[in-house]
Amino acid sequence: MTRENYSSCTINTRPCFPFGKLTAEEQQLLDERTSRIRYSRGELICKAGSFASHVMYVEKGLVKVFLDNGNDSLVLKIIPEGGLLGLSSVSMETPVFHYSAMAYIDTEIKQIDMSLLKQLLKQNHDFVMEVIDILSTNSVQINGRFFSLTHKQSYGRLADIILCLADRVFKSSDFELALSRKELGELSGMTPETVIRMLKQFQEEGLIRMSGKTFTVVDYDKLRRISETG
């Protein structure tokens, strides 16, 4: 039996552009009713509970999707270029966002009218199945993260995140990390102090190299093993 390795990785690899399923006509309609907005690092894109008049498509940038209760915050997922935000509100009569979202770096958003989306769901069945699939894959992803954050210890969770950043976000073993230690801590469910200590140790053990904001993954295999053993 192979052992499932649930990861606290936050990024869905599934390409997430359901609009390919639309007819040319529908796509044009969509374009006409779409507007673009730019957010700069740290800006709030949407707030849990607020009215979701639009679904957001991330054209460029990196977005953090999270819950918070005033004291603590839980990052549910991060959305890179090509991801959607707010889709899970489409079935509500009065759609409100189920989570908050913030720009990690400067970000460009395409706002897609929610009522148009609903209409498209009515008339295009392929589009429907695509949306259902996005919602499902999304849950699966978050559930995996759920498992990781509750059952692995910090060592493994941090390894998860580093692998996730290298493999899925920056797609290179070598990248400039825009995130602070605090933000890394939020992602891996620990305090900034612990992040710092563990990163240092990873470096001493030759798993990664850091200098300033530049990160390099040196030993993928060992990192993976740490991710697996928790």
Added chain:
Amino acid sequence: MTRENYSSCTINTRPCFPFGKLTAEEQQLLDERTSRIRYSRGELICKAGSFASHVMYVEKGLVKVFLDNGNDSLVLKIIPEGGLLGLSSVSMETPVFHYSAMAYIDTEIKQIDMSLLKQLLKQNHDFVMEVIDILSTNSVQINGRFFSLTHKQSYGRLADIILCLADRVFKSSDFELALSRKELGELSGMTPETVIRMLKQFQEEGLIRMSGKTFTVVDYDKLRRISETG
């Protein structure tokens, strides 16, 4: 600002019978293609990764939905009578279950053919929206649980579960608990020993009363406060 109290409660209050949206004709078709199965306490109903030929409707009983990696197990949600199991696989070309499920108590399942379900999604738009809504509410629920299990301490998590059992599962402040301490521990993310100690303390503080398998919630308000303050 009101403070959101995410709960590790595992039960969705949303009524979850999407088949009400079907026409009489469609319902009949569904009935013809449906079979019933009984599971007894502890039996595995489905296994993560196995082929999902059917969606399961829980007619009677109580089901645990969980992930496990061979060592640890994470309860995602519990499904009472009237809940669905495996719906999130409906969009997959070759549907497989995304999680495992087990009967907490003797349980009756109605198996609904997956391909028929897909066909119904094609022809009935109200049904589609219902399915999307079930998937979304479900995520919201699990995300709340995610927050609670990662950010509250055991005190609050156990309070959550007790309230959940009273309010949503047994719908009474007084109930026979079929679950073992170990199972309660899985639900609230702690060891059986800790569950026992905390239950004892709850009892000493007059929040609950226990005798054998009978549980009584005595002080709702205090329990809620504990749930809120973590």
Added chain:
DNA sequence: TGAAAATCATGATTTGGATCAGGCTTTATG
């Protein structure tokens, strides 16, 4: 460009719960 704020880093201390070990009680089962 210079002061305030945020971030990074490190050490010392504390702590919530896990783990371990043992005995007692209820429930299965040959």
Added chain:
DNA sequence: CATAAAGCCTGATCCAAATCATGATTTTCA
């Protein structure tokens, strides 16, 4: 019905990671 197995309970010990405290460094922006 006996005995094994599972579940319940309590106490002692341990440990991962949070918290607290304090500087050094970098970033921000008035």
